[in-house]
Amino acid sequence: MTAQELPVELDFAGHQLSDSDAFLQVRDLRVEFPTEDGLVKAVNGINLDVVRGTTLGIVGESGSGKSVTSQAIMGLLKGTSAQVTGTVTLDGQDLVRASEADMRKLRGDVVSMIFQDPLSSMHPFYRIGDQISEAYLVHNHVGKKAAHKATVDMLARVGIPNPASRYSDYPHQFSGGMRQRAMIAMALICNPKLLIADEPTTALDVTVQAQILELIKDLQKEFNSAVMLITHDLGVVAETCDSVLVMYGGQCVEMGTVDEIFYHPEMPYTWGLLGSMPRMDRTRQARLQAIAGQPPSLIRVPKGCVFNPRCRFTEHVKDNACREVHPELEQAAGSHFVRCHIDSAERKRIWSSEIVPKL
Amino acid sequence: MARFLIRRTAALIALLIAVSIITFLLYNLGPADVAANTCGKSCTPERIAQTKVALGLDQPLITQYLQYMKGLLVGREMGPPSGRYHCDWPCFGRSFQNNQFVWDVIKQALPYTVSLAVGAAIIWLTVGVSFGIIAGLNRGKWQDKLAVATSSFGVSLPVPLIGLTLILLVNTKWQLLPYTTSASTWPWDPPGPVAWFQNYLLPWLTLAAVFSAAYVRLTRANMIETMGEDYIRTARAKGLPKRTVTLKHGLRAAITPIVTIFGLDLGGLLGGAVLTEQIFSLPGLGKTSVNAVVSDDLPIIIGIVLVAAFFIIFANIIVDILYAVIDPRVRLT
Numbered sequence: 001m002t003a004q005e006l007p008v009e010l011d012f013a014g015h016q017l018s019d020s021d022a023f024l025q026v027r028d029l030r031v032e033f034p035t036e037d038g039l040v041k042a043v044n045g046i047n048l049d050v051v052r053g054t055t056l057g058i059v060g061e062s063g064s065g066k067s068v069t070s071q072a073i074m075g076l077l078k079g080t081s082a083q084v085t086g087t088v089t090l091d092g093q094d095l096v097r098a099s100e101a102d103m104r105k106l107r108g109d110v111v112s113m114i115f116q117d118p119l120s121s122m123h124p125f126y127r128i129g130d131q132i133s134e135a136y137l138v139h140n141h142v143g144k145k146a147a148h149k150a151t152v153d154m155l156a157r158v159g160i161p162n163p164a165s166r167y168s169d170y171p172h173q174f175s176g177g178m179r180q181r182a183m184i185a186m187a188l189i190c191n192p193k194l195l196i197a198d199e200p201t202t203a204l205d206v207t208v209q210a211q212i213l214e215l216i217k218d219l220q221k222e223f224n225s226a227v228m229l230i231t232h233d234l235g236v237v238a239e240t241c242d243s244v245l246v247m248y249g250g251q252c253v254e255m256g257t258v259d260e261i262f263y264h265p266e267m268p269y270t271w272g273l274l275g276s277m278p279r280m281d282r283t284r285q286a287r288l289q290a291i292a293g294q295p296p297s298l299i300r301v302p303k304g305c306v307f308n309p310r311c312r313f314t315e316h317v318k319d320n321a322c323r324e325v326h327p328e329l330e331q332a333a334g335s336h337f338v339r340c341h342i343d344s345a346e347r348k349r350i351w352s353s354e355i356v357p358k359l
Numbered sequence: 360m361a362r363f364l365i366r367r368t369a370a371l372i373a374l375l376i377a378v379s380i381i382t383f384l385l386y387n388l389g390p391a392d393v394a395a396n397t398c399g400k401s402c403t404p405e406r407i408a409q410t411k412v413a414l415g416l417d418q419p420l421i422t423q424y425l426q427y428m429k430g431l432l433v434g435r436e437m438g439p440p441s442g443r444y445h446c447d448w449p450c451f452g453r454s455f456q457n458n459q460f461v462w463d464v465i466k467q468a469l470p471y472t473v474s475l476a477v478g479a480a481i482i483w484l485t486v487g488v489s490f491g492i493i494a495g496l497n498r499g500k501w502q503d504k505l506a507v508a509t510s511s512f513g514v515s516l517p518v519p520l521i522g523l524t525l526i527l528l529v530n531t532k533w534q535l536l537p538y539t540t541s542a543s544t545w546p547w548d549p550p551g552p553v554a555w556f557q558n559y560l561l562p563w564l565t566l567a568a569v570f571s572a573a574y575v576r577l578t579r580a581n582m583i584e585t586m587g588e589d590y591i592r593t594a595r596a597k598g599l600p601k602r603t604v605t606l607k608h609g610l611r612a613a614i615t616p617i618v619t620i621f622g623l624d625l626g627g628l629l630g631g632a633v634l635t636e637q638i639f640s641l642p643g644l645g646k647t648s649v650n651a652v653v654s655d656d657l658p659i660i661i662g663i664v665l666v667a668a669f670f671i672i673f674a675n676i677i678v679d680i681l682y683a684v685i686d687p688r689v690r691l692t
Contacts, residue, residue: 076595100601108598115596120589123608124688125615135597170687186597 022049023226024073024194029086029096031065031072038299042068044250045086047329052193055220055227057241057258059234059273063295065250066230070196072096073228074113075103090194109139112192114216116199118179122171122186129155129167132186139190154185158215177208181215188219195220196228201236213240234277238262243335246270249296249306252329256336266338266347268311271355279359289358305341313350317341363691367679371672376428378668382661383424396655397455413439414455427452427661451665452658454651461662464647469666470544472643475635476628478559479566484621487571488614491578495613496605498583506575513572522565522638529561536560562639566632570624577620581613588612615685619678626674630667 031043043065050056058066071077072084078100088095090111095103112135115121122131132154133147140147148167155163158181171179180200187195197216201209217240220227229241237244237258244261246254246269254267265271272291279288293310296302302309304323314322321327321341329339340347394410395402411417415426415437429435430450437446437453446452451461494506529535536557546552585591586609594608631645640646644663651659683689 074596076592104595104598104600106598107596113596115589115593117589121593123590123594123612125611125686134599138597138599138603172688186593 021051023052023091024048024050024228025087025089026069026073027087027089029069029072029088030084031068031077032083034081034083035299040298041250041301042082042298043072044301046245046247046250046252048245048252048255050194050226050228052226053220053224054242055217055229055240057237057244058228058230058247059232059237059244060247061232061295063298064247065298066232066247067198069247070113070198070228070230074107074111074196075100076107078103105139108135108187108192109190110192111194111196112187112190114180114183114187114195114197114200116202118183118203119171119176121183122179124171126170127168128171128174128182129169131171132182132189135186136189150189151185154189155182157219158182158185158188159211160185176204177212180204180208180212184212184215184219188223191223192225193223194226194228196230198230199232200229201231201233209236216240234262234273246273249301250298251306251339252337253307253339254337255329256333260333260336264333264336264348265351266332266336266344267307267340268313268342269307271351272310275355275359305339313342316343316346316350360691363679367676371669371676374672375665375668379428379661379665380424382664383420383427386657386660387420387423393455393655393657409439451662454659455656456654456659461658464659465644465662465666468642468644468647471641472629472631472636472645474544474555474559475562475566475632475641475643476625478563479570479632480621480625480628482563482567483570483574486567487574488578488617490571491575492582492610492613494575495579495582495586503579506579510572510575513568514576516568518565518569518634519638521568522561522635525561525565526638562635562641565638566628566635574617574620578613578617581616582609585609585613615682618681618685622674622678622681623671626671626677627667629670629674631663 026046026048029043029046030041033040033042046065046069048056048058058069060066068077068082072082073088073090073095075095075098077084084096086096090106093106095106098106122128129148129151133144133151136142136147136150137144140150142150152163152167155166160166160178160181166174166178171182174182180203184200195216200216201212204212213236216227216229219225229236231237241258243257244255245252246261246267248269254261254265254270256264261270262274265274269291272289275289276291291310292312296306296309302323304321304325305311305327308314308322311322314320325341327339327341329337332338332344338344338347342350394407394414394416397414398406398410408417415423418426426435430437430446430448430452432448434448434450435446436443437450438444446460447462449462451465453460454464490506490510494503497503530538543550543555543558546555548555586605590612591604591608594604599608629644631643631648633645633649635641636643636645637649644666648660648663650656651663679691683691
C-alpha cells in the first residue's frame with residue numbers, strides 16, 4: 001500500500017473514507033514554512049476524517065504540528081509564507097484551493113475555532129458582547145438589535161450568569177473560565193458544523209476544565225457538530241473523543257478509536273505518551289515517566305522512522321530499518337492504523353508484557 | 360478620577376518646585392557675574408554694587424528664591440530702595456538685559472512656538488502614522504523597504520542640515536517662498552493666513568521631518584507586533600473582512616502607544632524648538648531661551664524652564680487621562 005492509495009483504502013472509525021460521508025476530509029495535508037534555516041515541514045502528509053456528531057482528538061507534544069494542521073484547515077495560513085498542499089474537503093468543498101474571500105465566508109460560520117488562552121485571543125479594547133455579536137453580524141443579514149439578542153442568548157447558553165449585563169464587560173473583567181466560555185460562545189454563535197478546539201482547557205484549572213469539556217459536548221449534541229479537539233492531555237481525550245490521531249514530528253504515527261489507542265496502542269511513541277501521565281498511586285520517582293530525548297527538528301527530519309532517535313525498541317527490527325526506511329501508516333485492525341516497523345505480533349507482545357505492567 | 364486629578368496636580372506642583380530650585384541653584388553656583396555683565400565693560404566697583412542691590416542679588420540665595428516664589432504665587436514689590444515698583448501675578452521677575460517683565464517676554468514668544476509645534480505635529484502625525492501603517496502591513500515588500508530606508512535616513516539627518524537645505528533650495532534657488540523676517544504669530548493676525556502659512560511651512564517641514572521618521576518606525580513596529588497578536592487571529596477566524604481586521608482590530612491597538620509618545624513630544628516642543636526657531640529666526644521660546652543663556656539673563660531662563668517643565672508634566676497628565684479613555688484596562692486611581 002502506498003501513501004497515495006492509503007486514504008482511499010482506509011477504513012477509519014467505521015466510515016469508508018473513499019466515498020465517505022465524513023463532513024471533513026483531509027488528504028495528504030502538508031504545510032511547509034520557508035525560513036532562513038531551511039524548509040520547516042510542520043505538517044507532513046496528514047489524512048483524517050471527522051463525521052458530524054463525533055469528536056476527533058489530535059494529540060502530540062508541542063511542535064508536533066497539531067495547531068498548524070488546524071490553522072491550515074481554517075484557512076488561517078492563507079496570506080502567510082506557509083505553503084499548504086493536499087486537500088481539505090469540507091462538505092464537498094475544497095478549502096485548500098478556495099480563495100481567501102470564499103474561505104472568509106466559511107470561517108466563523110460553517111467552521112469555527114476555540115483558541116487556547118482566551119485572554120490573549122480576545123481583543124482587550126472591545127466589550128465581550130460586541131466581539132461575539134461581530135461574528136454574528138458578519139455572517140447574518142440582521143440588525144444590531146438581533147445580533148445583541150443572539151449574543152445574550154448564547155452567553156446564557158454557555159453558562160454565563162447575568163448575560164445581559166456581562167455583555168458590556170471587557171475581557172479583563174472576566175475570570176479565566178468565564179473568558180473561555182465567552183470564547184466558546186464566540187465560536188458557536190453561528191452554529192458551526194465543524195468546531196476546532198485548540199487546547200481549549202490548557203489554561204484552566206481542573207474543575208473548570210471539566211465544565212468546559214462538558215459544555216462543548218452538550219453543544220455538540222445540540223448542533224450535531226463535528227468536533228476536532230487538539231490537546232496534549234490524554235485525560236481530556238479519553239473523556240471526550242470518539243477517535244484519536246497521534247501526531248509526532250508533523251506526521252500521523254497512530255490512529256484509531258479511543259479504545260484502540262488507550263487499550264491496544266501499538267506505536268512506541270503512544271506508549272510513551274500513555275506512560276507520561278502522572279500516577280498518584282505510585283511512589284514519587286515512578287509517578288511520571290518522561291519520553292527521553294527532544295522532539296525532532298522539522299527542518300532536518302530524522303531519516304527512517306521520525307521517532308527512531310527516541311525509540312527504545314529499535315533492536316526489535318532487523319537490518320537497522322528504523323534508521324533507514326520510512327515506515328508507512330499501516331492497518332493493524334479495522335480502524336486502527338500504526339506507523340511502525342516492528343512486527344504487529346511483536347508490538348502486541350511488548351505492549352502487554354513490557355509496557356502495561358509499568359503503566 | 361477626582362482623587363487622580365488631586366494627586367497628579369500635587370505631583371505637578373512638587374515637580375515644578377523641584378525644577379525651580381534646581382535651575383536656581385545651577386545658575387547661581389555657576390561662574391557668571393551677572394551684575395558685572397549687566398552694567399557693561401567700564402564699570403566701577405561701586406556701580407556693580409549698586410546694580411547688585413537693584414537686581415536683588417545682594418540678598419542671600421534663600422531670600423532671593425523665596426522672593427521669587429512669592430512673586431510667582433501672588434506678585435511682589437521689586438527694584439532698588441529708591442524706586443520700588445509692583446510686579447503683578449504671575450511674577451517671573453524682570454529681564455536683567457532690557458528690564459522687560461519675564462511674563463511679558465514669555466507671552467510674546469509662546470504663540471510662535473505654539474504655531475510651530477502644532478503645525479509640525481499635524482504633519483508628522485499624518486505622515487508618520489500613515490506611512491508606518493503601510494510599511495507595517497506590507498512587511499518585507501517594497502513599500503516597507505522604502506519607508507524604512509527613508510525613515511532611517513530622516514532620523515539621522517540633523518535639524519540644521521534639513522532647515523538650511525530647505526532655505527537654500529526653496530527660498531534662494533527656486534524662490535518658491537518669500538523670505539520673511541517678521542513672522543506673524545497666528546493665521547488671523549495681519550498680514551493674513553497665506554503669509555502665516557508661507558512663513559511657517561519650512562519650519563514645520565524641518566521639525567516634522569525628524570519626528571515623522573521616528574513615528575514611521577514606531578507605528579510600523581507597533582503594527583507588526585499587533586498584527587501578530589492572538590486576537591488578530593481570532594478576528595480572522597470569525598470571518599471578518601480584511602479591512603475590519605486591520606483597521607478595527609489591528610490599528611486600534613497599534614496606535615494606543617503612539618498617543619503616549621505624541622503627548623510627550625508635543626508637550627516637550629511647547630517649551631521651545633531651539634534649533635528650528637534659531638534657524639528660521641522665529642522669536643519663540645526656544646530662540647528666546649538661547650538668547651537668555653548667552654546673555655546670562657537668569658530670570659528669563661528660569662521663567663522659560665518653568666513654563667517648559669509645566670507643559671511636559673501637564674502633557675503627562677493629559678496622556679494618562681486619555682489612556683484611561685482609550686484602554687478599558689487602565690483605571691485612574
